[in-house]
Amino acid sequence: MITLASDFGTPYPAAMKGVILSRSEARLVDVGHDLPRQDVRSAAFWLREVLPEFPPAVHLVVVDPGVGTDRAALVVRAGDHALVGPDNGVLFPPARALAGDGRDVDAYELAVEDPRSSTFHGRDVFAPGAAAVHEAGIDRIDTLPGVSPADDVFEFTFPTPDRREGGAVGEVLVVDEFGNAVTNVPGDMLAGRETVGINGESLPVVPSYAHVEPGTRVATVGSHGNVELAVNQGRGEEAFDVEVGTRVDLEWD
Amino acid sequence: MITLASDFGTPYPAAMKGVILSRSEARLVDVGHDLPRQDVRSAAFWLREVLPEFPPAVHLVVVDPGVGTDRAALVVRAGDHALVGPDNGVLFPPARALAGDGRDVDAYELAVEDPRSSTFHGRDVFAPGAAAVHEAGIDRIDTLPGVSPADDVFEFTFPTPDRREGGAVGEVLVVDEFGNAVTNVPGDMLAGRETVGINGESLPVVPSYAHVEPGTRVATVGSHGNVELAVNQGRGEEAFDVEVGTRVDLEWD
Amino acid sequence: MITLASDFGTPYPAAMKGVILSRSEARLVDVGHDLPRQDVRSAAFWLREVLPEFPPAVHLVVVDPGVGTDRAALVVRAGDHALVGPDNGVLFPPARALAGDGRDVDAYELAVEDPRSSTFHGRDVFAPGAAAVHEAGIDRIDTLPGVSPADDVFEFTFPTPDRREGGAVGEVLVVDEFGNAVTNVPGDMLAGRETVGINGESLPVVPSYAHVEPGTRVATVGSHGNVELAVNQGRGEEAFDVEVGTRVDLEWD
Numbered sequence: 001m002i003t004l005a006s007d008f009g010t011p012y013p014a015a016m017k018g019v020i021l022s023r024s025e026a027r028l029v030d031v032g033h034d035l036p037r038q039d040v041r042s043a044a045f046w047l048r049e050v051l052p053e054f055p056p057a058v059h060l061v062v063v064d065p066g067v068g069t070d071r072a073a074l075v076v077r078a079g080d081h082a083l084v085g086p087d088n089g090v091l092f093p094p095a096r097a098l099a100g101d102g103r104d105v106d107a108y109e110l111a112v113e114d115p116r117s118s119t120f121h122g123r124d125v126f127a128p129g130a131a132a133v134h135e136a137g138i139d140r141i142d143t144l145p146g147v148s149p150a151d152d153v154f155e156f157t158f159p160t161p162d163r164r165e166g167g168a169v170g171e172v173l174v175v176d177e178f179g180n181a182v183t184n185v186p187g188d189m190l191a192g193r194e195t196v197g198i199n200g201e202s203l204p205v206v207p208s209y210a211h212v213e214p215g216t217r218v219a220t221v222g223s224h225g226n227v228e229l230a231v232n233q234g235r236g237e238e239a240f241d242v243e244v245g246t247r248v249d250l251e252w253d
Numbered sequence: 254m255i256t257l258a259s260d261f262g263t264p265y266p267a268a269m270k271g272v273i274l275s276r277s278e279a280r281l282v283d284v285g286h287d288l289p290r291q292d293v294r295s296a297a298f299w300l301r302e303v304l305p306e307f308p309p310a311v312h313l314v315v316v317d318p319g320v321g322t323d324r325a326a327l328v329v330r331a332g333d334h335a336l337v338g339p340d341n342g343v344l345f346p347p348a349r350a351l352a353g354d355g356r357d358v359d360a361y362e363l364a365v366e367d368p369r370s371s372t373f374h375g376r377d378v379f380a381p382g383a384a385a386v387h388e389a390g391i392d393r394i395d396t397l398p399g400v401s402p403a404d405d406v407f408e409f410t411f412p413t414p415d416r417r418e419g420g421a422v423g424e425v426l427v428v429d430e431f432g433n434a435v436t437n438v439p440g441d442m443l444a445g446r447e448t449v450g451i452n453g454e455s456l457p458v459v460p461s462y463a464h465v466e467p468g469t470r471v472a473t474v475g476s477h478g479n480v481e482l483a484v485n486q487g488r489g490e491e492a493f494d495v496e497v498g499t500r501v502d503l504e505w506d
Numbered sequence: 507m508i509t510l511a512s513d514f515g516t517p518y519p520a521a522m523k524g525v526i527l528s529r530s531e532a533r534l535v536d537v538g539h540d541l542p543r544q545d546v547r548s549a550a551f552w553l554r555e556v557l558p559e560f561p562p563a564v565h566l567v568v569v570d571p572g573v574g575t576d577r578a579a580l581v582v583r584a585g586d587h588a589l590v591g592p593d594n595g596v597l598f599p600p601a602r603a604l605a606g607d608g609r610d611v612d613a614y615e616l617a618v619e620d621p622r623s624s625t626f627h628g629r630d631v632f633a634p635g636a637a638a639v640h641e642a643g644i645d646r647i648d649t650l651p652g653v654s655p656a657d658d659v660f661e662f663t664f665p666t667p668d669r670r671e672g673g674a675v676g677e678v679l680v681v682d683e684f685g686n687a688v689t690n691v692p693g694d695m696l697a698g699r700e701t702v703g704i705n706g707e708s709l710p711v712v713p714s715y716a717h718v719e720p721g722t723r724v725a726t727v728g729s730h731g732n733v734e735l736a737v738n739q740g741r742g743e744e745a746f747d748v749e750v751g752t753r754v755d756l757e758w759d
Binding site for chain 1: 507509511535536537538539540541552553555556557558559560561682683684713714715716717726727728729731734738739
Binding site: 001029030031032033034035047052053055176177207209221222232 | 261262263264265266267268269270271272274275281283286290291318319320321322369370371372373376377
């Protein structure tokens with residue numbers, strides 16, 4: 001099984017599918033191709049959430065604003081899974097989640113030898129790489145031609161909230177397609193609270209959106225386990241006037 | 254075969270796919286994940302149109318603005334098909350179409366036992382339910398653990414037009430992605446007519462969009478069999494200034 | 507294998523999938539359903555780019571602003587591939603690319619006999635046609651009932667640039683989802699140049715977007731081999747104020 005995730009929209013993902021299907025009988029599963037465009041951190045967040053639901057697979061991940069520069073191409077082994085994509089950090093949050101606690105994540109560099117283009121390594125480098133890993137087997141990545149251990153990869157972590165007496169200071173990590181603004185504040189910090197102060201205003205804490213009237217602004221805990229700023233049947237990021245990176249001050253009422 | 258339909262965009266549907274693929278070898282087919290957001294009635298309309306084209310399958314349908322409230326989770330058997338989704342009415346218009354005339358539609362409640370989240374039952378309740386139904390077989394739904402006959406489900410019907418002497422009063426049911434405003438008026442009411450009065454203006458009745466010049470407003474009969482307000486190579490809902498629910502007065506010229 | 511490409515968005519493609527799956531066990535692969543709406547030329551450009559990556563397949567292509575008029579329905583054999591879609595030219599640029607140099611492209615007309623609708627031949631004509639071609643085999647198209655050689659098809663070619671002393675005059679062929687404006691000027695005309703004059707302004711020529719600071723306007727060569735007007739991490743078509751068909755004057759510095 002090879003999953004495909006990108007910020008390509010239509011029709012570039014089809015070129016990747018064609019390349020893979022010309023080299024492999026692998027089952028293909030679209031994770032989605034409307035990841036936030038050229039937003040490596042949001043892509044990493046979402047893939048960390050969804051890829052661990054899959055059975056063992058090769059995950060092709062192409063959110064690659066640095067395509068055609070000297071950033072490396074990577075294959076990462078994470079438990080029974082492999083990820084293939086650019087060395088811009090996007091692979092590691094999902095890789096660490098796929099590997100699970102205490103298991104190694106092994107990064108390999110994939111040689112980029114004279115690709116057909118400098119602007120579409122999804123088609124010319126990563127899709128062939130994913131097909132090759134699938135055909136060889138995830139436990140045989142190191143036997144593939146053109147693959148060598150990567151000794152210096154770019155990895156980032158998401159910011160952690162600053163816990164203070166009587167509250168916390170966090171930030172918006174991502175905004176989902178419903179407009180829910182997902183913060184980096186762990187949901188368990190809201191456990192047992194009926195209200196919470198958000199940027200100076202007291203809001204109801206609800207288990208899900210429809211516990212309040214349409215249009216009402218709330219704090220809730222999303223499926224990822226983090227505090228979300230949301231509006232029932234509305235768009236949280238607009239109602240709260242926040243975007244990725246906006247500071248969020250929480251005060252316990 | 255399991256089909257997937259939702260209003261999730263990217264990337265939430267991938268979590269549902271991963272959950273299913275961890276439990277089943279079922280063939281997955283995307284119906285689409287850009288159904289009108291949180292619009293149960295439009296989703297029901299579109300699924301009633303497209304699902305009957307499929308061979309026997311389990312249809313996972315998640316348009317669920319009430320997620321996390323006490324609305325039930327349902328499995329509905331409709332002929333050789335099953336549907337899995339929330340008890341907000343979205344399953345029944347397609348279920349009745351799938352069952353066909355005079356055949357029963359049987360609704361079962363799916364126990365929701367301490368799901369991982371209160372905001373993503375697509376991943377935590379409905380996808381596991383769809384996989385379980387697929388693995389057991391559509392004729393064995395009632396043998397599944399956690400499944401019991403549902404005795405009180407929410408079902409709606411679409412409004413019917415008011416036929417009057419010399420015309421009819423209907424309304425816009427849905428707007429499609431081309432901007433065509435689909436009414437609840439049966440297309441056969443336009444049979445043999447060359448023009449029709451719509452909200453006080455006489456419009457040509459055409460068999461399809463390109464029978465008039467680009468930009469021309471027309472009445473036509475869409476693939477669902479209903480009267481549509483459309484513009485050749487333009488957006489009908491803008492040109493006619495209508496939206497879902499807008500009253501449409503038809504007068505025979 | 508049957509690939510599906512359209513400008514339908516959600517949910518109309520699902521009807522085509524259901525029709526095919528009711529008639530065939532074919533593997534289905536979504537090329538994408540957000541092709542530029544009702545834009546036959548852009549669709550033809552993109553399909554010419556991506557379909558040749560696929561192994562032998564039947565390609566269902568529905569961008570069909572003339573649906574329901576007397577334009578014919580076609581099956582086109584191109585090497586080991588077949589394409590099924592409307593006779594508006596959209597099939598031929600990809601068909602010629604799939605066939606390759608010097609190989610024939612054979613066009614057949616598919617009888618349109620009393621379809622269920624006049625507005626959704628994707629469901630009622632082309633999907634059944636694609637399933638039938640798949641089941642019969644691409645080398646047996648001419649044996650299918652309702653199929654006859656097409657003797658007068660509509661075919662267009664993309665405009666070629668006007669090469670002049672000291673430059674060239676081209677035009678924008680398509681704009682991709684990143685906003686890159688793809689011209690009809692072959693990329694090799696930029697070989698060895700560090701800058702190029704575009705509509706009176708000197709721009710850097712770069713191998714890919716991220717060779718300049720975010721927001722910088724550049725000329726580059728896209729994955730299709732043509733000159734693109736682009737902005738690193740921005741939208742080229744906005745920054746250059748161009749759209750499909752806009753004239754582009756290139757001057758060698």
